[in-house]
Amino acid sequence: MSPFLFSFLASSSIARTLLFFGFIFIYITFKGIEQVSSCYGPKKYPLIGSLISFYKNRCRLLSWYTELLANSPINTIVVERLGARRTIVTANPQNVEYILKTNFNNYPKGKPFTDILGDLLGCGIFNVDGEVWHARRKLASHEFTTKSLREFIVKALNTEVHDRLIPILSSSNKKKKVFDMQDLLSRLTFDNICKISLGTDPCLLNEEMPSAELASAFDIAAEISARRGMAPVSAVWKLKRALGVGSEKHLKVAVELIHGSIMEIIKERKKKIHDKQMEMMKIDQNDLLSRLIQGGHSNEVIRDMVISFIMAGKDTTSSALTWFFWLLSCNPNVEQEIVKEVTMHGKGEQIGYQELKEMKFLEASLCESMRLYPPVVWDSKHAARDDKLPDGTPVRKGDRVTYFPYGMGRMERLWGKDWEEFRPWRWMAGDNRKEVVPVSPYKFSVFQAGPRVCLGKEMAFVQMKYVAATVLRRFKLRRVDDQPPVLVPLLTSHMAGGLNMMVEERVVEL
Ligand code: HEM
Numbered sequence: 348m349s350p351f352l353f354s355f356l357a358s359s360s361i362a363r364t365l366l367f368f369g370f371i372f373i374y375i376t377f378k379g380i381e382q383v384s385s386c387y388g389p390k391k392y393p394l395i396g397s398l399i400s401f402y403k404n405r406c407r408l409l410s411w412y413t414e415l416l417a418n419s420p421i422n423t424i425v426v427e428r429l430g431a432r433r434t435i436v437t438a439n440p441q442n443v444e445y446i447l448k449t450n451f452n453n454y455p456k457g458k459p460f461t462d463i464l465g466d467l468l469g470c471g472i473f474n475v476d477g478e479v480w481h482a483r484r485k486l487a488s489h490e491f492t493t494k495s496l497r498e499f500i501v502k503a504l505n506t507e508v509h510d511r512l513i514p515i516l517s518s519s520n521k522k523k524k525v526f527d528m529q530d531l532l533s534r535l536t537f538d539n540i541c542k543i544s545l546g547t548d549p550c551l552l553n554e555e556m557p558s559a560e561l562a563s564a565f566d567i568a569a570e571i572s573a574r575r576g577m578a579p580v581s582a583v584w585k586l587k588r589a590l591g592v593g594s595e596k597h598l599k600v601a602v603e604l605i606h607g608s609i610m611e612i613i614k615e616r617k618k619k620i621h622d623k624q625m626e627m628m629k630i631d632q633n634d635l636l637s638r639l640i641q642g643g644h645s646n647e648v649i650r651d652m653v654i655s656f657i658m659a660g661k662d663t664t665s666s667a668l669t670w671f672f673w674l675l676s677c678n679p680n681v682e683q684e685i686v687k688e689v690t691m692h693g694k695g696e697q698i699g700y701q702e703l704k705e706m707k708f709l710e711a712s713l714c715e716s717m718r719l720y721p722p723v724v725w726d727s728k729h730a731a732r733d734d735k736l737p738d739g740t741p742v743r744k745g746d747r748v749t750y751f752p753y754g755m756g757r758m759e760r761l762w763g764k765d766w767e768e769f770r771p772w773r774w775m776a777g778d779n780r781k782e783v784v785p786v787s788p789y790k791f792s793v794f795q796a797g798p799r800v801c802l803g804k805e806m807a808f809v810q811m812k813y814v815a816a817t818v819l820r821r822f823k824l825r826r827v828d829d830q831p832p833v834l835v836p837l838l839t840s841h842m843a844g845g846l847n848m849m850v851e852e853r854v855v856e857l
Pocket residue numbers: 453472473484487656657659660663664667721722723726727793794795798799800801802803804806807
C-alpha cells in the first residue's frame with residue numbers, strides 16, 4: 348500500500364472505525380482461542396460464543412451437558428454464549444464442595460435476589476444470601492427440628508395416603524382404569540405441604556380430581572420461571588416482562604394470585620390467633636404459618652417463607668417417587684426385594700417412624716433412583732470474585748457456576764462402568780449388606796450439601812418411604828406405555844405426558 352493511500356485511510360473516519368472494529372475482532376478471536384485451550388466445552392465462535400450449539404441442543408440440554416462433561420477430562424465445561432452469563436458446569440465432586448463452601452452465592456452480587464426466581468420467591472430462603480439468608484435459615488431450622496412438627500407431618504401423611512391415595516388405587520383396580528401416577532403424587536404432595544406450611548387442606552387428591560386455582564398458579568409460575576433459566580437469550584424474556592406480554596404476562600397473573608391468596612390466609616390466621624389469645628384459649632395449630640405468626644414476623648417475611656416451603660415440598664418428593672415407580676416397573680427384581688422388606692418391617696395398617704427407618708433397601712432404592720433421575724437436575728450459584736476451581740478451571744466474578752446432579756449420577760468416573768444400571772445394591776454395605784453406605788454429599792449432590800444443604804431431606808425420606816411402602820405392600824403398579832419416558836427439566840424433573848399406569852392387588856405370602 349502506498350504511503351499516500353495509508354495516510355488517507357488512517358485519516359478518514361470510516362477507516363478509523365474499520366480499524367477499531369478490526370482490532371476488537373482480532374482480540375476477541377484470540378481471547379476465544381486462549382479460553383478454548385484452557386477450558387473444555389462446546390465449540391465457540393467470536394462474539395456469539397456457543398450460541399449456535401446451545402440453540403441446536405436447547406431441547407436436550409441434559410443429555411448435551413452430560414455428553415460434554417463425560418468427554419471433558421476434568422468433568423467440567425465452560426459455556427459462553429451471547430446474551431447470557433458465562434456458565435461453568437461441573438460434575439466434579441471437589442469442585443462441588445468448593446462451590447458450596449466458599450465464595451459462591453445463590454444470586455449475582457449487587458442484586459437483591461435472582462432474576463429468574465425473584466418474582467415468585469421474593470426474599471424467601473432459596474433466593475437470598477448473606478445476613479438475610481442466615482436469619483431465614485435459623486428460623487426455618489428451628490421450625491424443622493421441633494418434635495411436634497415431625498409428629499404433625501406423619502399424621503398429615505397418614506390421612507393423605509390411607510384416606511385418599513389407597514382408595515383411589517383400589518377403585519382403579521376394580522374399574523381396571525388407567526391413571527396418571529405423576530398427577531396423583533403431585534396432588535398428594537401439594538395437599539401435604541399445604542397442611543404442613545399453611546394449615547389448610549386443598550383436598551386435591553380425591554376421585555373427582557378437582558383443579559385448584561392456587562395449585563395451578565404454582566405450576567404455571569414454576570414452569571415459566573424454569574423456562575427463563577433455559578432461554579438461549581435472556582434478553583427475550585426480560586423484554587417480554589417489561590412489555591407485560593406472552594408467558595411473562597401469565598407469570599405475572601400467577602404470581603399475583605399466589606401472593607394475594609397467601610396474604611389472605613396469613614391475615615385470617617392472624618385474626619384467629621389474636622382472637623384466641625384474647626379469649627386466653629390454647630392455640631393448637633402446629634403448621635409453619637401459625638408458628639411464624641406467633642414468632643412475630645412481618646406479613647411479607649411470612650409470605651415469602653411459606654411460598655419457598657411450598658415450592659420446596661410440592662414437586663420434589665412427587666418427582667422422586669414418579670421416577671422411582673417407573674424404574675420399579677422396569678426392574679421387577681428390585682420391586683420383589685422391596686416388597687419383602689416392607690412386609691417384614693411394617694405389618695400394621697399404618698407404618699411408624701421407627702419402622703420406616705429400618706427399611707434400608709427401600710432407602711437405597713430411592714437413592715439409586717434419584718442418582719439417575721434427581722428431582723433437581725441442576726443448581727446454579729454466582730461467583731462473588733475472580734477465582735479458580737480445584738480442577739484448575741478459571742472463574743470470573745459474576746460467572747454462573749452450575750453443579751449438575753443429573754450429569755454427576757451418570758459419570759463413569761464416579762459410579763463405575765455400570766452407571767447406567769438401576770442397581771440399589773451399590774448403596775448397600777455391612778454384614779449381609781444391611782446398611783446404606785454413606786456417600787459424600789458432594790458426589791451425590793441431589794440434596795445440595797454444605798451450609799445450605801436441603802432442610803427437608805429427612806422429611807422427604809419419611810414421605811417417600813411412607814408412600815412407597817404403603818403402596819407396594821398392597822399393589823403391583825404396571826406402566827401402560829412401553830416407550831421410555833422423557834424428562835423435562837422444569838424446576839423439578841417432570842415426566843412428559845405423565846406416568847400412565849394400571850394397578851393390581853398384590854397377594855403377599857406372610
Ligand atoms: C426429594 C426431595 C427433595 C430434594 C431432592 C431437595 C433438594 C434440595 C436442593 C437441591 C436444595 C438447594 C436449593 C438451592 O439452594 O438452590 C434444597 C434446599 C432446600 N430444601 Fe429441599 N429437597 C427436597 C425436599 C424438600 C422438602 C420436602 C422440604 C420441606 C418443605 C425442603 C426444604 C428445603 C429448604 C427450606 C431448602 C433451602 C435451604 C437453604 O437455602 O438454606 N426440601 N433442597
